[in-house]
Amino acid sequence: xxxxxxxxxxxxxxxxxxxxxxxxxxxxxxxxxxxxxxxxxxxxxxxxxxxxxxxxxxxxxxxxxxxxxxxxxxxxxxxxxxxxxxxxxxxxxxxxxxxxxxxxxxxxxxxxxxxxxxxxxxxxxxxxxxxxxxxxxxxxxxxxxxxxxxxxxxxxxxxxxxxxxxxxxxxxxxxxxxxxxxxxxxxxxxxxxxxxxxxxxxxxxxxxxxxxxxxxxxxxxxxxxxxxxxxxxxxxxxxxxxxxxxxxxxxxxxxxxxxxxxxxxxxxxxxxxxxxxxxxxxxxxxxxxxxxxxxxxxxxxxxxxxxxxxxxxxxxxxxxxxxxxxxxxxxxxxxxxxxxxxxxxxxxxxxxxxxxxxxxxxxxxxxxxxxxxxxxxxxxxxxxxxxxxxxxxxxxxxxxxxxxxxxxxxxxxxxxxxxxxxxxxxxxxxxxxxxxxxxxxxxxxxxxxxxxxxxxxxxxxxxxxxxxxxxxxxxxxxxxxxxxxxxxxxxxxxxxxxxxxxxxxxx
Amino acid sequence: xxxxxxxxxxxxxxxxxxxxxxxxxxxxxxxxxxxxxxxxxxxxxxxxxxxxxxxxxxxxxxxxxxxxxxxxxxxxxxxxxxxxxxxxxxxxxxxxxxxxxxxxxxxxxxxxxxxxxxxxxxxxxxxxxxxxxxxxxxxxxxxxxxxxxxxxxxxxxxxxxxxxxxxxxxxxxxxxxxxxxxxxxxxxxxxxxxxxxxxxxxxxxxxxxxxxxxxxxxxxxxxxxxxxxxxxxxxxxxxxxxxxxxxxxxxxxxx
Numbered sequence: 204x205x206x207x208x209x210x211x212x213x214x215x216x217x218x219x220x221x222x223x224x225x226x227x228x229x230x231x232x233x234x235x236x237x238x239x240x241x242x243x244x245x246x247x248x249x250x251x252x253x254x255x256x257x258x259x260x261x262x263x264x265x266x267x268x269x270x271x272x273x274x275x276x277x278x279x280x281x282x283x284x285x286x287x288x289x290x291x292x293x294x295x296x297x298x299x300x301x302x303x304x305x306x307x308x309x310x311x312x313x314x315x316x317x318x319x320x321x322x323x324x325x326x327x328x329x330x331x332x333x334x335x336x337x338x339x340x341x342x343x344x345x346x347x348x349x350x351x352x353x354x355x356x357x358x359x360x361x362x363x364x365x366x367x368x369x370x371x372x373x374x375x376x377x378x379x380x381x382x383x384x385x386x387x388x389x390x391x392x393x394x395x396x397x398x399x400x401x402x403x404x405x406x407x408x409x410x411x412x413x414x415x416x417x418x419x420x421x422x423x424x425x426x427x428x429x430x431x432x433x434x435x436x437x438x439x440x441x442x443x444x445x446x447x448x449x450x451x452x453x454x455x456x457x458x459x460x461x462x463x464x465x466x467x468x469x470x471x472x473x474x475x476x477x478x479x480x481x482x483x484x485x486x487x488x489x490x491x492x493x494x495x496x497x498x499x500x501x502x503x504x505x506x507x508x509x510x511x512x513x514x515x516x517x518x519x520x521x522x523x524x525x526x527x528x529x530x531x532x533x534x535x536x537x538x539x540x541x542x543x544x545x546x547x548x549x550x551x552x553x554x555x556x557x558x559x560x561x562x563x564x565x566x567x568x569x570x571x572x573x574x575x576x577x578x579x580x581x582x583x584x585x586x587x588x589x590x591x592x593x594x595x596x597x598x599x600x601x602x603x604x605x606x607x608x609x610x611x612x613x614x615x616x617x618x619x620x621x622x623x624x625x626x627x628x629x630x631x632x633x634x635x636x637x638x639x640x641x642x643x644x645x646x647x648x649x650x651x652x653x654x655x656x657x658x659x660x661x662x663x664x665x666x667x668x669x670x671x672x673x674x675x676x677x678x679x680x681x682x683x684x685x686x687x688x689x690x691x692x693x694x695x696x697x698x699x700x701x702x703x704x705x706x707x708x709x710x
Numbered sequence: 711x712x713x714x715x716x717x718x719x720x721x722x723x724x725x726x727x728x729x730x731x732x733x734x735x736x737x738x739x740x741x742x743x744x745x746x747x748x749x750x751x752x753x754x755x756x757x758x759x760x761x762x763x764x765x766x767x768x769x770x771x772x773x774x775x776x777x778x779x780x781x782x783x784x785x786x787x788x789x790x791x792x793x794x795x796x797x798x799x800x801x802x803x804x805x806x807x808x809x810x811x812x813x814x815x816x817x818x819x820x821x822x823x824x825x826x827x828x829x830x831x832x833x834x835x836x837x838x839x840x841x842x843x844x845x846x847x848x849x850x851x852x853x854x855x856x857x858x859x860x861x862x863x864x865x866x867x868x869x870x871x872x873x874x875x876x877x878x879x880x881x882x883x884x885x886x887x888x889x890x891x892x893x894x895x896x897x898x899x900x901x902x903x904x905x906x907x908x909x910x911x912x913x914x915x916x917x918x919x920x921x922x923x924x925x926x927x928x929x930x931x932x933x934x935x936x937x938x939x940x941x942x943x944x945x946x947x948x949x950x951x952x953x954x955x956x957x958x959x960x961x962x963x964x965x
Contacts, residue, residue: 599830603791
């Protein structure tokens with residue numbers, strides 16, 4: 204009984220013990236917040252990645268692909284039955300994207316992916332990241348009149364996202380304006396170049412003079428090329444204030460060059476009309492991948508057999524029921540598809556190095572942060588030794604009154620336990636509080652330091668994602684309490700070993 | 711018993727076997743050939759060099775001697791706070807110096823009451839809680855909680871006895887020296903010990919206050935037949951006991 208009483212009295216009268224509590228509290232809070240943010244980022248990324256890539260992917264090893272997706276899809280459907288949610292064929296080819304801007308053209312290396320707009324969104328959540336509400340319902344590669352999102356629709360409130368004013372007039376409106384501008388520019392240039400030295404093609408001029416046209420002219424004001432959906436990072440860049448600047452918009456044309464399937468390959472260059480943008484938040488996708496209609500790309504690359512009409516494909520993507528084990532399916536499909544020609548992998552296999560790096564980072568960070576609590580443990584150790592010295596006479600008194608060595612040890616151990624409990628509880632509360640208000644905290648710290656903490660030009664999220672793993676929190680608290688108790692063992696043992704007579708004489 | 715057998719060289723130590731004032735009383739606490747030395751560096755400094763003495767039930771014995779003669783050490787050995795290098799301590803006819811630590815803890819808790827020159831109250835606790843300390847130590851949390859009423863009543867009675875009832879809620883730092891010593895006496899008596907061991911109880915007090923403390927001790931001895939062993943260097947204080955034992959350089963020299 205006296206253990207609890209004295210433990211409580213020491214806690215209330217030794218303000219130095221508060222330092223121990225504060226250091227444990229800070230350690231626990233830091234660990235909880237860091238873990239929550241890391242897990243939040245990782246979870247957010249994995250959900251998006253898995254969403255974008257589907258569960259299992261069967262890729263042809265040849266760049267020119269393999270024949271007849273339909274029969275293979277039928278075979279997979281037969282094999283997997285109900286566990287299959289969606290399946291879609293794709294064509295992918297490295298390409299060069301050329302965007303015309305006021306200050307000249309910008310070329311970028313991209314991966315051009317041909318998708319079937321009917322089935323692709325069964326497999327990938329790519330459709331949810333499109334900027335036009337109708338395309339989010341059902342993607343088609345037709346340019347819309349307008350109505351593209353000005354505010355990021357994935358932001359939880361419009362206030363968090365910077366308005367993208369350029370998107371206001373994206374669509375046919377923009378296209379007509381641009382076509383009119385081009386026409387004016389052309390007329391102006393013709394007027395400038397009306398000198399004989401700079402005369403145009405004399406044959407074409409002669410034809411035009413006779414009122415004849417070769418075929419029918421493409422009129423950009425009312426027609427579009429094949430549609431293309433660009434990643435957000437391909438069409439824009441973000442400044443450090445989080446505002447987006449566009450180099451191309453839905454309604455404008457881009458030129459795309461890619462090799463055809465002949466041997467040796469020849470470069471094909473085609474104009475595409477940007478019909479929408481997607482923003483998945485994953486830089487790897489957003490600034491790398493553009494989507495075009497499957498059939499058009501197959502035709503352009505020369506992947507369609509002219510006699511049978513059967514086309515080649517590069518990959519088949521599968522989405523499975525949530526409870527189905529992707530690895531099992533992968534292994535089953537590996538026996539079905541020759542590994543000489545096909546590579547079957549899960550999305551995790553594909554992103555393995557990244558996922559492992561994140562895992563490694565989490566483990567290391569936890570280890571380092573736990574050192575903070577270990578440092579707090581040394582603090583407890585030192586402070587406890589001090590209290591033992593300070594309380595030497597009291598320990599002598601207790602022993603002269605018949606307190607056992609174990610009893611004296613118990614006082615200090617329960618003191619350490621109490622510090623650990625109080626510190627961990629306070630740290631838990633502080634950690635959860637910070638985690639709940641992480642974005643307010645972020646803004647506040649940024650305001651105080653004048654440095655943006657969460658640079659929106661780096662991340663495609665508007666706010667810091669967090670995810671609290673209850674088991675991790677429990678372990679953090681248990682670890683902190685254990686460290687508090689462990690570091691009080693030696694001082695407690697020292698106290699219990701004190702000789703009563705020497706302790707009583709101690710002044 | 712022949713003279714030869716009691717000759718100084720055959721006997722391990724000088725024997726002080728005073729005639730008890732109460733002849734009918736039985737021996738309650740006894741020391742047999744106690745030796746104790748303290749290690750100071752590599753040197754062993756002898757403090758007690760063969761002490762033989764007896765304390766009888768209900769007597770008020772004082773051990774008097776100069777500072778450093780080993781009287782406090784003797785008291786600590788009698789109270790099992792320390793263990794002798796050689797010799798034995800007996801309580802009620804049982805040897806107690808070699809008991810396991812746990813049993814000696816119980817002895818100190820229930821059978822011996824101790825008071826000290828510097829009072830040794832716990833500064834964090836109130837006077838009442840200090841008086842209750844032996845019960846807090848003796849009982850488990852639940853056991854104490856169940857009997858807290860009895861203990862508190864007993865503690866208040868004792869505080870009344872030593873004249874401190876209105877100071878029960880005060881911290882030791884708010885008490886005077888005499889009050890602290892009276893609180894220490896009340897604490898020593900809480901679990902109705904058989905023997906009260908007092909180490910210079912008036913050593914830190916002025917004459918008048920010391921006199922009050924002595925009056926309390928004498929009254930306890932007379933009214934409650936409490937056995938008291940008191941250590942002092944003050945001959946005048948020592949004379950107020952029933953019997954005196956004089957200690958010089960670790961040996962008992964006179965009764």
